[in-house]
Amino acid sequence: MKKISWRLVIVIGVILAAFVYVLPTFKPALWPHKKINLGLDLQGGMHLVLEVDTEKAVEGTVERIAQELKDQVRKERIRHTSIDRIEGTKISVVIHDPDNVTEFDKLLDRDFKDLRILSRSNDGESLVITMDLPDSRTEQIKKMATDQALETIRNRIDQFGVSEPDIRRQGEKRLLIQLPGIKDTRRAKELIGRTAQLEFKLVDETHDLDAALKGDIPPGSQILYQVKVDTLTHRTSKTPFLIKKRSLLSGAYLTDAKVQIDSQYNEPYVGIDFNRKGARIFERITAANVKKRLAIVLDNKVYSAPVIQEKISGGSARITGNFSTEEARDLAIVLRAGALPAPVNIIEERTVGPSLGSDSINKGLISMCIGGILVVLFMVIYYKMSGIIADFALVLNILLIAGGLAGFQATLTLPGIAGIILTIGMAVDANVLIFERIREEMSLGKTPRAAVDAGYARATLTILDANVTTLIAALVLFQFGTGPVKGFAVTLSLGVIASLFTALVLTRAIFDYLLINRKAKTLSI
Amino acid sequence: MQFIKPDVNIDFIGKRKIAFIVSSVMILISIASLIIHGGPRYGIDFAGGTLIQVKFLNPTAVNDIKTGLATIGLKKSSVQTFGAADNHEYLIRTDKSLMTDQEFSQEVFNALRSSTGNDLEIRRIEMVGPQVGRDLREKALFAMFFSLLFITIYISGRFELKWILSGVMAGALMGAVYALSLFHVSIPFLIGAALIVTLVLFWFLKLKYAMGAIVALIHDVSITVGIFSICGKEFTLPIIAALLTIIGYSLNDTIIVFDRIRENLRKKQKNPLHAIINRSINETLSRTILTSLTTIVVVVSLFVLGGGIIHDFAFAMIVGIVVGTYSSIYVASPILIAWQVRKKQ
Numbered sequence: 050m051k052k053i054s055w056r057l058v059i060v061i062g063v064i065l066a067a068f069v070y071v072l073p074t075f076k077p078a079l080w081p082h083k084k085i086n087l088g089l090d091l092q093g094g095m096h097l098v099l100e101v102d103t104e105k106a107v108e109g110t111v112e113r114i115a116q117e118l119k120d121q122v123r124k125e126r127i128r129h130t131s132i133d134r135i136e137g138t139k140i141s142v143v144i145h146d147p148d149n150v151t152e153f154d155k156l157l158d159r160d161f162k163d164l165r166i167l168s169r170s171n172d173g174e175s176l177v178i179t180m181d182l183p184d185s186r187t188e189q190i191k192k193m194a195t196d197q198a199l200e201t202i203r204n205r206i207d208q209f210g211v212s213e214p215d216i217r218r219q220g221e222k223r224l225l226i227q228l229p230g231i232k233d234t235r236r237a238k239e240l241i242g243r244t245a246q247l248e249f250k251l252v253d254e255t256h257d258l259d260a261a262l263k264g265d266i267p268p269g270s271q272i273l274y275q276v277k278v279d280t281l282t283h284r285t286s287k288t289p290f291l292i293k294k295r296s297l298l299s300g301a302y303l304t305d306a307k308v309q310i311d312s313q314y315n316e317p318y319v320g321i322d323f324n325r326k327g328a329r330i331f332e333r334i335t336a337a338n339v340k341k342r343l344a345i346v347l348d349n350k351v352y353s354a355p356v357i358q359e360k361i362s363g364g365s366a367r368i369t370g371n372f373s374t375e376e377a378r379d380l381a382i383v384l385r386a387g388a389l390p391a392p393v394n395i396i397e398e399r400t401v402g403p404s405l406g407s408d409s410i411n412k413g414l415i416s417m418c419i420g421g422i423l424v425v426l427f428m429v430i431y432y433k434m435s436g437i438i439a440d441f442a443l444v445l446n447i448l449l450i451a452g453g454l455a456g457f458q459a460t461l462t463l464p465g466i467a468g469i470i471l472t473i474g475m476a477v478d479a480n481v482l483i484f485e486r487i488r489e490e491m492s493l494g495k496t497p498r499a500a501v502d503a504g505y506a507r508a509t510l511t512i513l514d515a516n517v518t519t520l521i522a523a524l525v526l527f528q529f530g531t532g533p534v535k536g537f538a539v540t541l542s543l544g545v546i547a548s549l550f551t552a553l554v555l556t557r558a559i560f561d562y563l564l565i566n567r568k569a570k571t572l573s574i
Numbered sequence: 575m576q577f578i579k580p581d582v583n584i585d586f587i588g589k590r591k592i593a594f595i596v597s598s599v600m601i602l603i604s605i606a607s608l609i610i611h612g613g614p615r616y617g618i619d620f621a622g623g624t625l626i627q628v629k630f631l632n633p634t635a636v637n638d639i640k641t642g643l644a645t646i647g648l649k650k651s652s653v654q655t656f657g658a659a660d661n662h663e664y665l666i667r668t669d670k671s672l673m674t675d676q677e678f679s680q681e682v683f684n685a686l687r688s689s690t691g692n693d694l695e696i697r698r699i700e701m702v703g704p705q706v707g708r709d710l711r712e713k714a715l716f717a718m719f720f721s722l723l724f725i726t727i728y729i730s731g732r733f734e735l736k737w738i739l740s741g742v743m744a745g746a747l748m749g750a751v752y753a754l755s756l757f758h759v760s761i762p763f764l765i766g767a768a769l770i771v772t773l774v775l776f777w778f779l780k781l782k783y784a785m786g787a788i789v790a791l792i793h794d795v796s797i798t799v800g801i802f803s804i805c806g807k808e809f810t811l812p813i814i815a816a817l818l819t820i821i822g823y824s825l826n827d828t829i830i831v832f833d834r835i836r837e838n839l840r841k842k843q844k845n846p847l848h849a850i851i852n853r854s855i856n857e858t859l860s861r862t863i864l865t866s867l868t869t870i871v872v873v874v875s876l877f878v879l880g881g882g883i884i885h886d887f888a889f890a891m892i893v894g895i896v897v898g899t900y901s902s903i904y905v906a907s908p909i910l911i912a913w914q915v916r917k918k919q
Contacts, residue, residue, distance in 0.1 A: 090883070098706060235680065396703035400679075405627070405697040412881035419879060420872035427868060431575045464812050467884055470876050471819065471891070474869030475826075478861075481868075482830065485861045492580055511833040514732055515826040521724045522822030526815055529717035534815045541819065 056558040063550065064445060067452030074455055085454045087229075088462030090533050091410050093403030094229035095237065099202075099393040101222045104137065106194035106391035107187050111138045114164070114182075116295075118142075121160060127152045135179070138187070139167065142178045150176050194390040195222050202226065202241055202393075204386035209240055209379075224393070225531075234400050236379065244348050244392045245383040247300030247321075247368075249334070252342035252354050253291040261291050269294055273344070275351040277371055290351050292344050297334045299388075302327025306384035308377045309367070317377040318369040321384060328364025336360035347380075399532075413466035421447075421473050428477055432484050434573030438559050439480035442551035446476045449547035450540060459543075462536030472544025479516070479552030483508045484574055497572035498564045505557055512552060516545050578860040586903055587852040587911070593904035597793055604800020611803055617810035618700060620714070622707035623669045626682060627698035630662040634690045639664060642689025646681050657882035663697070712761045714814045716751075719765045721818055722791060723748060723772070725825060726784040733783040733832060740784060743775055782913050787828050790906035794824045794897045801893050807886055816890035823869070824898030827862055828906040834858050835907065851907050859903075866899040 073079045089096050115134045122130055127149045135141045144150055157164070164180040171177075182190070195218065202224065203216050215227040231237050253270040261272055275288040305322045323331055335343070335357050344354040345368055352370040372380065425443065428436035450469055454461055487504035495503065520542060527538035563569045586593075608614060618625050628639075636653050643651050643666065651668040666682075679696055686694055702710075723744045730740035751768050755761060769792065776785040795817055802809065834854035842850060873895065877888035 100703075100705075394703075395701070397706045398699065398701040400699040402695065402697040404629075404695065409881060409883060412879060413884070416876045416879035420875035423871045423875065424868050427871070431864070433575075463884055464815055464887065467876055467880070467887060470872050470880075471869070474872035475823070475865070477868050478826070478865040481861050481864045485858075485864075488576075489580065489857070507837075511830055514833060515829045517728060518725050518825040518829060519819075519822035521728060522721045522818045522825075525717050525721035525724065526818045529713050530811065530815065534811045537812070537815045537819075 056554055056561070060555050060558050063449070066456075067445075067449050070452040070455040071448060074451070083455045083458060085451065086458060086460045087406075087410075088460045088465065088533055088536050089227060089229055089399070089406075090401050090463045091406045091461065092229055093401050093406040094227065095231050095234050096397075096399040096532060097226040097228075097238070097241065097395055098219065098397035099198075099224045099226065099241070100396045101195045101198045101224065101389075102392045102394065103191035103194045103222050104391075107138050107182070107190050108134070109391070110190050111140060111182065114161070115140045118161060121156055122153070125152060125156055127156065139179050139181045140164070142176075142180070144176045144178075145174065147173075147176070191222065195224070197390045198393060199224055201387050201389055205240055205382055206237075208382045208386060209237065211237070223396070227532075230403070232403075236375070238395065238398075240379050240383060242393055242395060243383050243389075245300065245386075245388045246348050247303070247384060247388065248296040248346045249298040249331075250296055250344050250346055251293045251338060252344050253293050254341065256291060258289065258291045262289060266291075273346060273349055273351050275354070288351075290344060290354060292346065292351065297343075298323075298327065298330050300384060301388070302330065303384060303387075306381045308374065308381050311369070316369070317372050317374050318367050319372070319377055319381050319384065320365060320367050323364040323366075325364070328362070331364055331366070332360060332362045409463045410466075413463060413470075417466060417470050417473070420470050424473055424477060428480075432574055435484055435487075438556050439477055439484070441559070442480060442548075442556050443473060443476055445555060446472065446544070446547045446551050449550065450543045453543040453547070454540070457539075459539045460536050461540070462533040464533045465536030465540040468537045468540030468544060471541065472548060475519075476544065476548035476551065479508075479512045479548055480556060482512055482515075483552065483556070487572070487574060491572070491574070497569070501560050501564060501572070505553070509553060512549065516549055520545050576860070578863060580860075582856050582859060583852075584856060584859070585852060586855050587848045587908060590904065590908040590911075593908070597797075597901075597905060600797050600800070601793065604796050604803065607800055607803040611806075614799060614803060614809045615806060616707070616711070617808035617813075618667065618702045618707070619811045620707050620711045620809060621669070622702050622704035623667060624702075625698070625700040626666040626679075626696060627656060628664050628666065628682075628686060628694050629697050630664075630690065630692045630694045632662065632692050634662055634664075634692050634694075636664070638690040639666070639686060642685040642687075643668075643682075645689065646685045648682075663882070710811065712755075714811070715761055715765050717814065717818065718795070718821070719751070719768060720748070721821055722769070722788060725791070725821070726772070726776070726781075726788050729787050729825075729829070729832075730781045730784040733836060734781060736779075736781060739779060740781060743772075743779070747772060747775075780913060782910050783832055786832070786906040786909035787825055789909055790828050790898075790901040791821050791824060793901050793905050794820055794894060797897050798890060798893045802890065805889075807889070810886070812884070812887040813890050816887050816894065819891065820894030820898055823895060824901060827865070827899055827902035830861065831855055831858050831902055831907055835910070848911055851910060855903055855907055862899060862902065866895055869895055 070081065070083060073082050074085045077084060112134050115132055118140065119132050122132065127144075128146060130142060130144045130149065130153065132140065132142050142153070144153055163183065163186060165183045167179045167181055169176070169178050199216065199218055206214050206216065206226070206228070211228045211231055213229055215225070217225050219225045226241065228237060253267065256267045256270065261267065261270070266272065270291050270293050272289050273292045275290060277286050277288070278284070279286070302323045303321055304324045306319055308317050309320045310317055339357050339359060342354045342356050345352045345366070347368070352368050368380070421443070425440045428439045428443075430436070432439065447469065450472065453459070483504050486508045487500045490500035490503045491497065523538045523541040523545065527535055527542065530538055564572070636655075639653050640651070643649065643653070648666075648668050648670065651666050653664055653666050656663040656665040679699055683694065683696055727737070727740045727744045731737035747768055751764060754764055772788065773785065776788065798817060798820060802813070831854060834857055835851055838850045838854050845853075870892065873888055873891045876884060877892060880888055
């Protein structure tokens with residue numbers, strides 16, 4: 050007697066728990082407020098994998114150090130030196146005047162201790178030194194670049210307004226981004242993928258632009274373009290500018306960026322505010338370059354290049370450029386969230402439209418119902434009364450899987466639905482094993498009760514063994530899979546566990562109840 | 575109701591030579607097909623590339639779609655109908671990946687609309703870069719290999735109480751495979767070699783149950799892969815999921831037969847081994863057939879009604895279940911006899 054009661058208590062407890070967890074999916078107001086999450090393939094949305102070009106982050110750091118070195122050399126009045134960044138991440142220094150070598154070495158030892166010297170060759174006339182960053186520092190920069198990119202992109206998406214985005218790091222330099230239900234994928238990608246490196250640079254007005262376009266680019270300058278799209282004709286026009294390479298001020302000093310409307314032309318522009326340090330730099334450069342043109346460069350594209358009329362203090366500026374309101378809004382978001390430390394490339398993209406998603410749900414559910422009904426009918430015909438018990442277990446099985454999905458906050462995907470369908474087929478397996486065993490025992494002449502006891506006793510280990518292996522495959526799959534496939538592994542694992550429970554505990558409790566409490570003398574099997 | 579009477583006694587073991595020939599021929603055909611087709615036909619998940627699923631409002635000619643694609647530089651795309659013909663849905667696939675261009679889907683939309691004169695909806699776009707494809711391919715192979723290995727540890731442990739022996743062996747194999755993979759050894763060859771080493775070790779360590787199980791699994795997976803190759807179907811991530819499920823499922827069958835063999839070995843020690851094995855297969859036959867039947871029923875319903883995206887997955891499962899049921903009767907158990915033959919010689 051006692052034995053039955055603990056089984057019944059567990060069974061009822063588990064069923065109730067499953068019910069409680071499943072209900073919020075249909076009535077979200079109910080506790081525990083955990084709905085079954087639908088995967089991107091079912092509700093539509095975008096899955097992106099980005100690769101952060103961390104090499105570029107290292108190059109950027111080296112470039113900055115080279116700049117600093119140049120500044121210091123100028124300050125210390127060490128003459129006849131040239132400093133360049135070569136092969137991406139190396140700094141080459143050539144010192145022509147031997148007198149300056151000791152001075153330079155002193156500077157190097159004092160302020161640039163963390164540079165690693167790769168080679169040093171002296172031919173009497175001039176000294177050539179190549180340096181780079183130690184590996185540990187390079188690794189650190191790369192790691193930080195990925196972390197920072199993740200943070201920045203998360204910020205941008207938060208401000209863009211996507212419900213329940215999933216953004217995480219994948220491996221060393223990849224980011225996985227899932228945006229459920231997103232419709233304007235083009236805009237989202239533009240927002241995510243943009244480096245948003247804002248720079249203020251002077252226009253090189255001492256050299257000839259036409260000569261530069263023909264290939265005679267003066268050192269220290271570069272050609273950048275202003276790209277304009279005519280809103281009416283959709284024609285793009287590119288205007289070249291000769292811009293000095295040296296960046297005077299960057300977006301790192303921004304505190305805010307917001308969309309504003311120009312009262313004169315009724316066009317949106319992005320107003321930016323610098324922090325105190327940025328404002329001071331801005332004031333200094335505008336004061337030093339009155340009547341010169343200052344280009345506002347974003348990701349190596351010139352947005353505008355106004356002539357500085359007078360010193361600008363107060364630390365605010367505006368970026369104009371024929372924006373639509375949407376474009377201006379997105380630009381403000383990326384500027385506020387900050388620049389990516391390195392460019393990112395989209396290396397995997399999966400976009401599912403919402404209509405396809407709902408199609409998939411419908412088809413999945415239909416095939417689940419039809420398959421389920423066929424199996425249920427089969428069990429009743431083949432095992433009669435006992436078949437009904439097994440069918441009851443089957444229905445509970447699905448309830449338990451649904452409860453598990455909601456409880457663990459797992460994601461249901463299309464392959465996940467396939468996993469449930471597969472479980473329907475396989476869940477009856479445990480019952481078939483037990484029933485076949487009971488039939489065998491009964492044909493040996495045992496009483497129904499003894500046959501049921503023996504059947505369960507013999508079949509239990511077999512069932513465990515058989516299901517553990519499926520579970521192993523499912524767990525490996527979970528480890529390996531992404532997105533939809535992971536969903537399959539989840540429902541398959543839940544299905545295996547649920548069917549173990551229903552077969553070994555639930556149906557046993559029912560049989561015991563019938564045979565012991567109701568004292569049934571025969572068994573319909 | 576009963577399909578298979580309790581006193582059924584089919585001589586499965588007696589026909590093991592025929593089964594052996596049938597299995598060998600099927601595996602050879604599978605390998606031949608793979609060689610002829612130059613390896614498995616990878617979907618974009620593994621090969622990299624771009625896949626676009628479009629749905630037109632009205633009937634549309636494939637040629638018009640191709641003309642439209644040619645105007646935007648996607649001349650080499652393959653276009654095939656997807657799902658039922660009256661859906662006017664098409665799958666466009668191109669090897670070009672890394673189309674990070676934000677305007678891409680708009681471009682496709684415009685080109686297709688002007689070339690076909692039909693309104694359409696882009697329902698799905700998948701782009702996988704070549705590096706990601708290569709990574710996924712390796713991960714998939716590792717997943718198959720590791721699940722096989724874990725399963726064999728479990729079987730050796732449960733059936734022969736050789737937990738430590740099989741555990742150490744599997745651990746060493748995993749370590750070796752991992753170490754070699756760091757040296758950029760070609761992963762498919764590495765895993766192929768590891769599987770052969772595994773089989774040889776099983777043979778000499780006399781882990782016969784594990785050996786039977788793993789041979790059956792390799793048998794099932796290679797025939798399923800072969801049939802996929804013959805039908806010209808693509809390997810995608812869900813297909814790998816199907817293959818792993820087949821591994822789990824086929825083993826389910828195998829273990830149930832093994833369990834019965836072990837039980838009968840204890841009861842009837844005097845009978846010759848092949849008689850006991852044959853008896854055990856017959857005793858579990860009813861269950862084997864019934865479970866396969868119910869599973870086949872649901873998978874066929876998925877195949878017919880589940881829609882295009884899940885179609886190939888369901889197909890792989892159908893093949894796997896049929897082959898898996900066959901192998902647990904005709905492949906896994908007869909292997910147990912192999913040791914007896916070896917002892918006699």
